[in-house]
Amino acid sequence: MFNHQLKFYKIIPALLWSGIIFLLCFLPGNKLPKEDWLDKIFFDKIVHACLYFVLFFLIIRIFNSKTIGTFLTAALLCIIQGVLIEFIQGSSLIQHRSFDIWDIIANVFGVCCAIFVQSKKHKTI
Secondary structure (H helix, E strand, O other): OOOOOOOHHHHHHHHHHHHHHHHHHOOOHHHOOOOHHHHHOOHHHHHHHHHHHHHHHHHHHHOOOOOHHHHHHHHHHHHHHHHHHHHHHHOOOOOOOOOOHHHHHHHHHHHHHHHHHHHHHHOOO
């Protein structure tokens, strides 16, 4: 699963995307645009799912093999990041943010969709 010849250039996109997710999620809540109609279509949850869908693919890209173990490793890294962010948002470190279990569920949904797409592409699962 882990190849000692991982190329650093393959890691950079995943790190940058992960950094973007952290940056967006650590903005104070009152600095985010607030549109009532976006709440009605659960836009926030769609964004969460999309962010982690992409993160999964960027992490998978790092590894040379596309095995179930690689998928599970990438999924675990994504989910750990999403849960960590929610706990930090639930602390007093970030103003106007709170812990939201539905954000975690949206993140996991995005990862599951990515696993499904990747597994069909490589006929892994």
